[in-house]
Amino acid sequence: MRYIGTHANHPFASASEAVLLGMVPRGGLFVPEFIPRLEADTLAQPNYLETSRRIMGAYFTDFAPNVLDECLRKAYNPENFHTPDVVDLTPVGRRRFLLELFHGPTAAFKDIALQLMPHLTNTAKALTGDRTHTLILVATSGDTGKAALEGYKDAEGISIVVFYPDGGVSEVQRLQMTTTEGRNTKVFAVRGNFDDCQTGVKALFLDSNLRDYLGGMEIKLSTGNSINWGRLAPQIVYYIRAYALLAARSEIKMGDEVDICVPTGNFGNILAAWYARAMGLPVRKLFCASNKNNILTDFFQTGVYDTHREFHRTSSPSMDILISSNLERFLFEIAGRDAERIKPWFLDRFRTGRFEIDADTKKAIDALVIPGWADEPRVFAEIKTVYEETGKVIDTHTAVASAVSRDAGPKDGPATIIASTASPFKFSGDVYAAIAGRAEPDEFAAIEKLSGIAKEPAHRAVRGLKERPVLHDGVLSISQMREAVIGFAEGVKNKV
Numbered sequence: 413m414r415y416i417g418t419h420a421n422h423p424f425a426s427a428s429e430a431v432l433l434g435m436v437p438r439g440g441l442f443v444p445e446f447i448p449r450l451e452a453d454t455l456a457q458p459n460y461l462e463t464s465r466r467i468m469g470a471y472f473t474d475f476a477p478n479v480l481d482e483c484l485r486k487a488y489n490p491e492n493f494h495t496p497d498v499v500d501l502t503p504v505g506r507r508r509f510l511l512e513l514f515h516g517p518t519a520a521f522k523d524i525a526l527q528l529m530p531h532l533t534n535t536a537k538a539l540t541g542d543r544t545h546t547l548i549l550v551a552t553s554g555d556t557g558k559a560a561l562e563g564y565k566d567a568e569g570i571s572i573v574v575f576y577p578d579g580g581v582s583e584v585q586r587l588q589m590t591t592t593e594g595r596n597t598k599v600f601a602v603r604g605n606f607d608d609c610q611t612g613v614k615a616l617f618l619d620s621n622l623r624d625y626l627g628g629m630e631i632k633l634s635t636g637n638s639i640n641w642g643r644l645a646p647q648i649v650y651y652i653r654a655y656a657l658l659a660a661r662s663e664i665k666m667g668d669e670v671d672i673c674v675p676t677g678n679f680g681n682i683l684a685a686w687y688a689r690a691m692g693l694p695v696r697k698l699f700c701a702s703n704k705n706n707i708l709t710d711f712f713q714t715g716v717y718d719t720h721r722e723f724h725r726t727s728s729p730s731m732d733i734l735i736s737s738n739l740e741r742f743l744f745e746i747a748g749r750d751a752e753r754i755k756p757w758f759l760d761r762f763r764t765g766r767f768e769i770d771a772d773t774k775k776a777i778d779a780l781v782i783p784g785w786a787d788e789p790r791v792f793a794e795i796k797t798v799y800e801e802t803g804k805v806i807d808t809h810t811a812v813a814s815a816v817s818r819d820a821g822p823k824d825g826p827a828t829i830i831a832s833t834a835s836p837f838k839f840s841g842d843v844y845a846a847i848a849g850r851a852e853p854d855e856f857a858a859i860e861k862l863s864g865i866a867k868e869p870a871h872r873a874v875r876g877l878k879e880r881p882v883l884h885d886g887v888l889s890i891s892q893m894r895e896a897v898i899g900f901a902e903g904v905k906n907k908v
């Protein structure tokens with residue numbers, strides 16, 4: 413399998429090269445040259461590891477099977493994922509199923525890819541003979557940061573710098589990040605929102621002076637964000653696994669269609685569902701669920717993507733995003749893999765903050781995507797309803813998806829898989845308020861109370877968090893990000 417760029421400005425790359433580069437150096441994102449077919453026996457595998465081996469094997473053809481297998485074993489084991497099969501599937505009402513993706517070390521779905529990424533990166537370096545130090549830059553709206561820090565912490569030959577919006581993440585998310593140990597980690601708050609952080613990181617990647625300077629120290633930049641194909645491919649696996657589980661439990665018959673509903677921010681998780689469908693998984697509709705930052709809902713309804721709008725801070729901060737990076741991959745695929753067709757759109761967005769797709773592309777999207785959004789009262793009501801109906805406590809992001817699938821889904825539609833992207837304990841204050849009907853301003857008291865309501869211990873990611881020392885307290889302006897990276901890189905160099 414080779415990889416091509418969405419702007420057709422890069423020669424074929426191997427999977428290793430795509431993972432190490434993160435994004436196409438001259439702009440655009442890597443996508444596979446073709447989409448491999450889902451083999452029938454992939455759906456018949458007994459466990460997550462085997463399913464994963466087959467799907468990842470189709471995309472990472474330059475990895476020897478035993479080497480890929482070792483990477484997968486290091487990531488997907490009972491120590492990292494506290495549930496028997498990495499993910500879990502829980503019914504919530506008639507033909508509605510939560511795909512629980514949060515049983516990893518940091519309580520967010522991003523663990524599933526980020527526990528694997530360091531092993532993919534190190535294997536890719538070995539395969540390409542790359543002996544440089546890898547410096548991972550991450551922009552985060554909350555969950556990616558901690559998941560990446562945990563994944564890369566103390567990894568050989570790799571360091572990581574995370575930028576998060578100052579005041580733009582939850583208290584638990586902030587403490588999770590700023591208490592991270594590991595000799596190779598650094599975390600900064602940035603005065604701005606997530607889009608500012610992400611745009612800042614992208615600018616660093618495109619900065620050839622910076623690249624040359626770091627190159628002189630034998631350091632190369634890479635990314636742990638979902639613009640990296642190595643982040644996306646592992647996410648395809650769990651949709652296919654979820655389908656297999658539904659069939660194994662006789663909730664559906666093999667071959668039946670399902671709907672998938674995904675709480676969406678950067679468009680990575682829903683794009684993985686699209687790839688699963690493109691590989692041949694019988695998916696009828698993809699529900700793209702947004703919070704009050706409903707730019708994607710508007711885009712799918714009108715064909716116009718317009719970033720000139722107010723940015724809202726919501727109770728689902730990992731979806732507080734106006735520029736969804738992976739939309740570019742989606743449009744490339746939907747618009748017939750025609751780089752010339754999509755390039756002007758992204759150029760327009762860059763220059764004017766707005767673009768409009770053509771009628772054919774719009775039509776292709778309409779046939780597949782059902783957009784929807786939930787405002788804050790609707791999200792809180794959904795948490796309460798799901799709890800009252802099923803006893804299940806869901807987080808604010810999952811609630812966005814649950815609300816959208818309930819409100820926009822047809823009553824007689826197929827079984828629906830709702831991506832449950834975070835443990836409720838990560839957003840205890842809001843979840844507790846939604847269920848109890850009163851606020852508990854102390855986030856840690858809310859965790860205790862929620863644990864009582866849910867009748868289960870809090871996720872290990874939030875236990876003991878309050879007692880841990882804060883090790884990263886730097887706050888930067890956007891213009892200081894470059895300097896901060898250079899400072900950290902020089903420190904890394906001196907240690908080596």
Ligand SMILES: *Cc1c(COP(=O)(O)O)cnc(C)c1O
Pocket residue numbers: 520521522555556638675676677678679680681682730731809810833834
């Ligand atoms: C990152 C995140 C999302 C959004 O996923 P994208 O791949 O960015 O669309 C949704 N929910 C949670 C809890 C997240 O951490």
